[in-house]
Amino acid sequence: MSSVKGMQIHARKGDELLEKLLSQDPAYGGRQAAIYGAVGSGKTTLLLWLAQVLQARGEWIIWRGRDTDGWHMLHSWKQRVKLLVHEKDEVHVYKVPYGGTTATEITKSLNIEKYSTPEDLLTKLEQDKINIVYEPTFYQITQELATYILARTNIRIPSWQMKEAKGIYFWFELFEKLITRKDRRWITIIVDEADDLIPANPQGLQWRLQEWVKNSVKDFRKNLITLILAVHNAEDCDHRVIRKLPIRIYLQGARVDKDSLMTDKTITQRLNPGEAKIEWRGFGYGGFKFPPLERRDYAIIVEKKWTGELPKFEEDKRTAGSIIQELREIAEEEGIEEALERAWELVQEGVITKRYYYQIRKALREES
Incomplete structure (x- = not known):
């Protein structure tokens, strides 16, 4: 928009949509948003700012922890964050100065609590903290x-x-425990690098779980669960899930979706750090600004070491005999169609050829 008046209207609309994202309206429920932006565009800064505002308004914040993260950029972060780690993971946290070679372990100075199950985790969340959860x-x-x-x-x-x-x-x-919980807390889940959680080309169990999440977005909303994901571009995540999120926030360098209402698809190339475009399906779009966080001269690295029993990994079954035997067992336990589905997944994974798949299909049907 070129006119001053047009720019003011655009900014007012953006502030209105941002306030709607931050509000707690039982008639609407939880909100679901995707944040897109290039490396260094401010995705983590915006996520942390949103987490602070929502937490100040009474929401319970769950932040997915990673081995390197940005939550230490919060003001007085040691008092404001709580780390939740599985009981079978031994964790060590290090402060690493940029340009330096010496890391300092700070594990004992942090608020860290162990959890055993998802249900147990929910009992250990603190409303006045940003709860950093490590799977x-x-x-x-x-x-x-x-x-x-x-x-x-x-x-x-x-x-x-x-x-x-x-x-x-x-x-x-x-997610399932949050949807079926018996309380009415406002809960926000924040996931940076969301392609780790919902990758674009899932296989097997991951595909089924993401299909369920796609069908459950409405359950998040009804159960007062806000889900905020951040990723470079929509193409990096499963389109089934990401397209279900009604709110899109574009930062500097983001690729604007083709179905966006914004006519100027190159507008993100002209954004500065701290500027964003927000679009809400059914409510329009606008712009808003968000403040910078304190800069740190160090990074935080979190190391986990599994101390529990290792899962039993399947042996290599790429030889013809072991594959057909595995599929026979599946057919006997769960039916021939389930065995054939597994065989087709092996084709997609490059383990067997399509020709061998058809040979297996013929053999299993003749044996049934």
Whole structure:
């Protein structure tokens, strides 16, 4: 917009939409937003600023922790953050000066608490803290979650997929516990580098879990759960999930979605740090500004070491005999269609060829 009046209207609309994102309106419920921006555009700064404002308004903040993060840029951060780590992970936190070679361990000076399960984690959140949650190094989903997903979405998780152990699966279990909780707390979940959680091309169990999340966005809203994801561009995440989020915030260098209402798709190239464009499906778009955080001359590195029993990893089954035997067992336990689905996943993973898949299909059907 070229006119001063037009720019003022644009800014007022942006501030209005930002306030709507920050408000607690039971009629609307939780809010779901995606933040896009290039490296260094201020995504982490904006996430931390949003976390502070929402926490000051009474929301319970859950921040997904990573080995290098930005939560130490908060003012008086040692008093404002709480680290929650799985009971079977040993954690060490280091302060590392930029340009320096000596790291100082500060673990004992921090507020760190261990949790055992997603339910236990929810009892240890503190309302006056930014709760930095580190997923377990290894995690297998429970039968309870599999049953819940089947009942709500008709997505069946086969038993052989439930043997997979990935730390990221913990978050899907936590989502289910938040949706089904018996309180009415306003809870905000903040995920930086969201492509770790909902990658663009998931396979197997990850695909099923992300399909369930796509179908559950409305349940987040109804249960007062705000979900804020940050990533470089929408293409980095699963389109099924990211397109379900009604709020988009664009920072410097972000690629504007093709279906955006903003006619100037290059506008993000002219944004400065601390400037953003917000678009809310059904409510329009505008601009707003957010303040910088304190600069630090050091980084924080978090190291986890698994102390529990290692999960039982499957042996290499790429030989023809072991693959057909595995698929026979699946067919016997769960049915031939489930075995064929697993075989097709092996094709997609590059383990077997399409030709061998058709040979397996023929053999299994002749044996059934």
